[in-house]
Each structure stands twice: as structure tokens, then as C-alpha cells.
Amino acid sequence: MNQDTSPQALREAIRRGDFTGNTSGYSAGFVQCNLTILPADWASDFLRFCQxxxxxCPLVGMSTSPGDTALPPLGSIDIRTDVPSYRVFRDGEFTEEVNDITALWRDDLVVFALGCSFSFEEALLADGLDVRNVSEGVNVPMYRTNIECTPAGPFKGNMVVSMRPFKAADAIRAVQICTRFPSVHGAPIHLGDPGLIGIEDINQPDYGDPVTLADDELPVFWACGVTPQVALEAAKPPFAITHSPGHMLVTDLRNSQLAVL
Structure with a gap:
């Protein structure tokens, strides 16, 4: 498996259990998605939270009806098996991590696929920028912040962000590039002092792995699709499933299809 592996081949390897790692840097050119799965009677409020x-929470796709395990616009997908790692929540509490949710599947579940920052990393790399989590071969660092989301029904909470360090000129270029991709989080929401958005220790991410931050670099923060997991903690639905941070649904949709020219 590498950056040239097709999304279908990568999903088939995941389905067989041959690939269980984080998906950053794989299947270059194709949209990767965060995942939230909820019972149908919680779905409308979560949709409003995304909106x-x-x-x-940029919505890329969702089930056409409860119980559907396929997402036809995004590829030949079985949502029960085609994500490398899933998180299971019960009453808002994270209870377990699994590589297959077939045994947990229910006929009332609705799937939401949300845009992921891994998709715009390709555009940053193509411009010659060093995407640190890719060059260091680790999962991107993610942090809880003090930035409040707009509530919708029971769903509320503070935003989670992902971070990539850049020198000042490269940070400006990253803003310019990512502005073209609003469906995968768009431009950064903060540059510089992490304390201003409630992050106490940049070297201790809440999710993912720390990366090297040089003295002449700025931490650059993007809104992150792990945010729904914080909203689940607040809403406390009786049952929910998400992706594990960094372990995305890789789709057949091309990143270029989401770009705003």
C-alpha cells in the first residue's frame, strides 16, 4: 500500500484486515472522509449540527435511507468493513475500538461522511510544502479547543483542530491553497499561539501524534472532523460509531471535484 494505491484496492485491503493503519498519504488524489453513524431518530439533529x-463538519455524503451500508456516490463501499478502525460510543462514552462493525450493525443506522483534511494535504505537497505528519510518517496531531460550535438539538461542544507547522511564508501559501477546498475544512482557523484557542501544550495532542515544530515555524490549525466525537459526548446518544482519528474512509471521489477554482 502506498500513495499510488487506488481507493478500491485500499478499501479491499482494509476489508480483508490487511491494512489497519492511518490513511494519511494513501490514495493520492482522492477524497478521504471522517465518519459518524447514528440511529435514525438522532440523524436530523446531527445533520443540522453539520449544517x-x-x-x-463539511458534509460530503450520507445514507439514502436508514440501514444502508453503501454510499454509491462515493464508491463501491461497505461502511461496515471499509474503514481501518472504528470507535464505538454508548451513551456518549467511548467504549471500544474495532476494525469491523458488521456484528454491531443495525437497520436503523444512518451514515454521515464528512470531509477530511487529509484531502487538502495533497495540494499542499504538490506546491512543495512540507506536511510534517506525512514527512515524519505519523498521524496528524489533533487538539480540543475553547472554540464553541453552534449547537443543534442535543449536539454541542468545542471544536477539535488539526495542526501542521509551517514557516510564515509557507503558512500564507497554505491558507491560499486550502481556501479552494471548503468541502474538506477549507482555510485554517488559527495561526500562532495555541494558548489563544485553549491548547495548553502543543507537544501533547489529544488525538494523533506530536510532530516536530521548529523555532522558526508557526503552528497552523484547521477545523477537524473529530469534532463530532466531542458533540457525541455532549449529546449522549445511546449508540454511535465513528472512525478512529486518522483512520478514514477513502472514497472514489477526486479531490479536484471538491476544489473551488
Whole structure:
């Protein structure tokens, strides 16, 4: 498996259990998605939460009806097996991590696929920028912040962000590039002092792995699709499933299809 592996081949390897790692840098050119799965009677409120918070929760696709395990516009997908790692929540509490949710599947579940920052990393790399989590071969660092999301029904909470360090000129270029990709979080929401958005220790991410931050670099923060996991903690639905941070649904949709020219 590498950056040239097709999305279908990568999903088939995931389905067989041959690939369980984070998906950053794989299947270059194709949209990767965060995942939230909820019972149908919670789905309308979560949809409104996504619509009210498009930066952290940009909706790329969703089930056509409860119980559907396929997402036809995004590829030949079985949502029960085609994500490398899933998180299971019960009453808002994270209870377990699994590589297959077939045994947990229910006929009332609705799938939401949300845009992921891994998709715009390709555009940053193509411009010659060093995407640190890719060059260091680790999962991107993610942090809880003090930035409040707009509530919708029981769903509320503070935004989660992902961070990539850049020198000042490269940070400006990253803003310019990512502005073209609003469906995968768009431009950064903060540059510089992490304390201003409630991050106490940049070397201790809440999710993912720390990366090297040089003295002449700025931490650059993007809204992150792990934010729904914080909203699940607040809403406390009886049952929910998400992707594990960094372990995305890789689709057949091309990043270029989401770009705003």
C-alpha cells in the first residue's frame, strides 16, 4: 500500500484486515472522509449540527435511507468493513475500538461522511510544502479547543483542530491553497499561539501524534472532523460509531471535484 494505491484496492485491503493503519498519504488524489453513524431518530439533529458548523463538519455524503451500508456516490463501499478502525460510543462514552462493525450493525443506522483534511494535504505537497505528519510518517496531531460550535438539538461542544507547522511564508501559501477546498475544512482557523484557542501544550495532542515544530515555524490549525466525537459526548446518544482519528474512509471521489477554482 502506498500513495499510488487506488481507493478500491485500499478499501479491499482494509476489508480483508490487511491494512489497519492511518490513511494519511494513501490514495493520492482522492477524497478521504471522517465518519459518524447514528440511529435514525438522532440523524436530523446531527445533520443540522453539520449544517451549522461547516468548517469542522463539511458534509460530503450520507445514507439514502436508514440501514444502508453503501454510499454509491462515493464508491463501491461497505461502511461496515471499509474503514481501518472504528470507535464505538454508548451513551456518549467511548467504549471500544474495532476494525469491523458488521456484528454491531443495525437497520436503523444512518451514515454521515464528512470531509477530511487529509484531502487538502495533497495540494499542499504538490506546491512543495512540507506536511510534517506525512514527512515524519505519523498521524496528524489533533487538539480540543475553547472554540464553541453552534449547537443543534442535543449536539454541542468545542471544536477539535488539526495542526501542521509551517514557516510564515509557507503558512500564507497554505491558507491560499486550502481556501479552494471548503468541502474538506477549507482555510485554517488559527495561526500562532495555541494558548489563544485553549491548547495548553502543543507537544501533547489529544488525538494523533506530536510532530516536530521548529523555532522558526508557526503552528497552523484547521477545523477537524473529530469534532463530532466531542458533540457525541455532549449529546449522549445511546449508540454511535465513528472512525478512529486518522483512520478514514477513502472514497472514489477526486479531490479536484471538491476544489473551488
Amino acid at each position: 451549522a458548523n461547516p468548517k469542522p
